[in-house]
Amino acid sequence: MTTLPAKRSVLRDPTFLRLWLATTSSTVATWALAFVLGLAVLDRTLSAGGLGVVLAARTVGFLVAVPIGGILADRYPRQTVVFWSCALAVVSTPVLAFGGLPLMVCAAAVLGAGQGACRPAFQALTAEVVRASQRQRANAAMTFAVRASTLIAPALTALLATVVSTSGLLLGTCALWLIAALVPPRGADQAKRERDKPHREFLEGLQEARRHPWFLAGLAALSTVTAFGQSAISVALPLVSRDRYGTEAVLAAGVTAYSVGALIGALIIARWRPRNQGWAALAGLALFGFAPLSMLMPVHPVVIVAAFVAVGIGIELFNVPWFTATQREVEPGKLARVSSLDFLFSYGLAPIGLAVIAPAIGAFGLSAVLAVCAVVCFLAPAAAALVPSSRHLSVVRTRRSA
Incomplete structure (x- = not known):
């Protein structure tokens, strides 16, 4: 097993830095797809309708592959699952860059599958190579890198677009996927376990999740806030910026402020250890x-x-x-499957929110919809905090406190 030495800083260890680089590369490549395809609409190589179909296919592939990736990452070495997941993204990207719309849709579904399958594997691999005492700082370092990239990358990509075609930019993401495939360190050699039918293994993950009421409550709150809060940002902010203020500057400033705030939050949580960690985390979620x-x-x-x-x-x-x-908290042999539930529901409900909020604004008005979104975003984390184990994000610690 490759694990960080007890006294070495997580930010100085080559094993973690390999994992950090791979995770960051995959996340930035995932983010970059929508932005680069948006540039394709601007230069008229892709229609707006075509963009919607391609992104929808990517989302479907992602959601289908997430639970499958969780099963595979608990069955086989996590490093291997990461490699093959990222390899799917590498081979599908050239088709996305140079194919016609039907081929682009198929390639986007395969690419989304690669993106989805690697998520739970990366989460489980982090638990294998980073000691428990250093994982919070490790996770903060990963999210800081991703937020910094999403803050800087749009301007850099737009600059590159002046000298490189959209197809060339898409091919450039292949380099990120190659890094994600080849760089991750080897984790622990998982104990061999008897393999069952995939649906039964998925049910085992559900059963493990049920053992942690704080996880179910937090996931429900996160999914709800994502569906309502993120939809408000994505749909309502452009409308408010255009109709109320008459400029796109408010939209740009709001999106930038969100990324800057996330950077600040990552720096804070890298060192802060609140006594009631779960309540503090849910309070942060309620700020949405x-x-x-x-x-x-x-x-x-x-x-x-x-x-x-x-x-x-x-x-x-x-x-x-x-x-x-x-x-x-989750049993190591089931961690990838439980993590896949996290991504499946938190990402899966977001498109539903986006699909519903625009018609809702047309039917009930912008103010009514925003008011409902605000109330839901405040109440969902508060409801999750009522679950006893949510206080510490731990069933064991809650029992000891009792």
């Missing part, structure tokens, strides 16, 4: 309610920017302890 609330009334744009900074801070105050607790 300030996004729709800030857009509800005609306030100065600075108020919206400040709200989005708070939202960014809050989401990382939740994410990092959430990942760390899952890696600590």
Whole structure:
């Protein structure tokens, strides 16, 4: 087993740095796809309708592959699952770059499958190569790198687009996927276990998740906030920026403020160890309610920017302890399957929210929809906090406290 030495900083260990580089590369490559395809719409090599179909195919592939990836990552070495998942992305990207629309749709589904299958494997691999005492800082370092990349990469990509074609930019993401495939360290050699039918192995993951009420409550809160809060950002912010303020600057400032806040949140949670970690994490998640609330009334744009900074801070105050607790509390042989549930529901409900919020705005008005989104984002984490084990994100610690 490759594990960090007890006294070495996680940020100085070559084993973790390999994992950090691979995870960051895969996440940035995943993010880059939508942005680069958006550039293809701007230069008229892809229609807006075609973009929607391609991204929908990617999402379907992602959601189908996440639970499968969780099963495979608990059955085989996690490093191997990461390699083959990223290899799918490598081979499908050239087809996406140079194929016609039917081929692009098929390639996007395969690419999404690679993106989805590697997520739970990376989560489980982190638990294998990083000691429990250092995982929070490790997870914070990973999310910091991803947020920094998403803050800087749009400008860099737009600059590259002036000298490189959209197809060339897509091929450039192959390099990121190659890094993600080849760089990860070898984790622990998992004990051989009797293999069962895939659906039974998936049910074993569900049973393991049920052993952790804090996980189910937190996942319900996260999925709800993602569906309502993220939809408010994605749909309502452009409308507010255009119709209320008459400029796209508010949209750009809000999105940038969210990323800056997330960077700040990652720095804070890398060192902060609140006594009631679960309650603090859920309070951070509840800050998402300030996004729709800030857009509800005609306030100065600075108020919206400040709200989005708070939202960014809050989401990382939740994410990092959430990942760390899952890696600590869940049985190692079932960690990938439980992590796949996290990605399946938190990512899976987001498209539903996006599909519903625009018609809802047309039917009930922007203010009513924003008010509902704000209330839901505040109440969902509060409801999750009522589950006793949510206080510490641990059933064992809750029993000891009792």
